[in-house]
Amino acid sequence: MSASRAAKPKASSPTRERVLDTSLRLFNEQGVQHVTTNHIAEEAGISPGNLYYHFRHKEDIVVALYRRYEVRAASVMNVPDASQVSIDDLWLLVHMAFEAIQEYSFLFRDLSDLNAEYAALRQRFVANLEHSIARTEAYLMHLATDGQLDATAMEVKALALNMVLVSTYWLALQGVRNHKPHPGGASDADLSRGVFQVLSLVIPYLEGPARLAMRREARRYAAA
Amino acid sequence: MSASRAAKPKASSPTRERVLDTSLRLFNEQGVQHVTTNHIAEEAGISPGNLYYHFRHKEDIVVALYRRYEVRAASVMNVPDASQVSIDDLWLLVHMAFEAIQEYSFLFRDLSDLNAEYAALRQRFVANLEHSIARTEAYLMHLATDGQLDATAMEVKALALNMVLVSTYWLALQGVRNHKPHPGGASDADLSRGVFQVLSLVIPYLEGPARLAMRREARRYAAA
Numbered sequence: 323m324s325a326s327r328a329a330k331p332k333a334s335s336p337t338r339e340r341v342l343d344t345s346l347r348l349f350n351e352q353g354v355q356h357v358t359t360n361h362i363a364e365e366a367g368i369s370p371g372n373l374y375y376h377f378r379h380k381e382d383i384v385v386a387l388y389r390r391y392e393v394r395a396a397s398v399m400n401v402p403d404a405s406q407v408s409i410d411d412l413w414l415l416v417h418m419a420f421e422a423i424q425e426y427s428f429l430f431r432d433l434s435d436l437n438a439e440y441a442a443l444r445q446r447f448v449a450n451l452e453h454s455i456a457r458t459e460a461y462l463m464h465l466a467t468d469g470q471l472d473a474t475a476m477e478v479k480a481l482a483l484n485m486v487l488v489s490t491y492w493l494a495l496q497g498v499r500n501h502k503p504h505p506g507g508a509s510d511a512d513l514s515r516g517v518f519q520v521l522s523l524v525i526p527y528l529e530g531p532a533r534l535a536m537r538r539e540a541r542r543y544a545a546a
Numbered sequence: 547m548s549a550s551r552a553a554k555p556k557a558s559s560p561t562r563e564r565v566l567d568t569s570l571r572l573f574n575e576q577g578v579q580h581v582t583t584n585h586i587a588e589e590a591g592i593s594p595g596n597l598y599y600h601f602r603h604k605e606d607i608v609v610a611l612y613r614r615y616e617v618r619a620a621s622v623m624n625v626p627d628a629s630q631v632s633i634d635d636l637w638l639l640v641h642m643a644f645e646a647i648q649e650y651s652f653l654f655r656d657l658s659d660l661n662a663e664y665a666a667l668r669q670r671f672v673a674n675l676e677h678s679i680a681r682t683e684a685y686l687m688h689l690a691t692d693g694q695l696d697a698t699a700m701e702v703k704a705l706a707l708n709m710v711l712v713s714t715y716w717l718a719l720q721g722v723r724n725h726k727p728h729p730g731g732a733s734d735a736d737l738s739r740g741v742f743q744v745l746s747l748v749i750p751y752l753e754g755p756a757r758l759a760m761r762r763e764a765r766r767y768a769a770a
Contacts, residue, residue: 433718434655437722448722490719491711494657498671499675499676518704523747525701537698
């Protein structure tokens, strides 16, 4: 996705990738604060010294995984031409965004903590968050201008922010409700209900046949 | 609020209350995981032994503060007669709910962590969360039946859940966005915008004059 990143030294070493895969699994299962670099080295089958060669601190692993998430999320949301996007695509976009969040769920479970602890993560995370809000807003404004959405500019702004908020925290909320503290264990049903919750934010702004069609689709997700 | 609770030994001791006040301030400012019981004792001006007499573990303090929050929140939301509640009251209810959340903001910042770590907290927190969702749903259903809200039963269900989700995580999100890791420092503007975000979930379900009136009120909050 980013040639300059891929060209960095060590960036494509198989060991480095294995460390990241292992870390992702452990972080999702146990939470970042309960996983040490020694634990990661052991699980990845390498020496602590070898791990240290690739990543000096746990923070570096967290940030590297966040970059992976960014690339993953960007491939979902970077629609080439907003003017080609219709309301029907929204289900798919939100569903794919939730799949990316589920894959990197540790980032969303421990959001406040991780961002407070790791400055390098916070900078990227917030920039990406603001970008998501702005992109969602632009997409909704396009739908409104196109007559697919009956909302004022102020309502579009609030709606975009609520869509990002619900997407960001849905799996964390379900984790607390279902006593799955590590949302790596979030079920497909949780994911479908998350898509439903986000889309239900948009439904009341639709009119006529679009609203009926969205309600039908919503029932399908709600029943998942 | 609960006579049986107030009658418990030690429940109304001035030292106990001072420990809780001090803990609340420190937890809000620094996060639970960065505050030790020795730190609390020192700030409250008592010996560690005296603190231990009132609270064996930090968890006991967290749970006691959560009970305080529950009483505070219940006084906001326990409307005596739902049939008397109109859509105009919603602004006030949501605003007061946010004030309670701001006062006990540490609970909402570290939600997933605290609930994963302290089983006694989780049980109460989740019960109260489900109760809030059910109560919000009942209130919205009443508005719908009364013709103040144009929403199906499925939409009311999704709306209630989104209202609780946005209320629960709004200050945490703003904390990350504004780099205020401890939302005890949340500004009144953050709080007003939170009220606006929650109410903006309801606006599209209103019709005619109620919608116009809500939009006017929303602008007032958005400009705060």
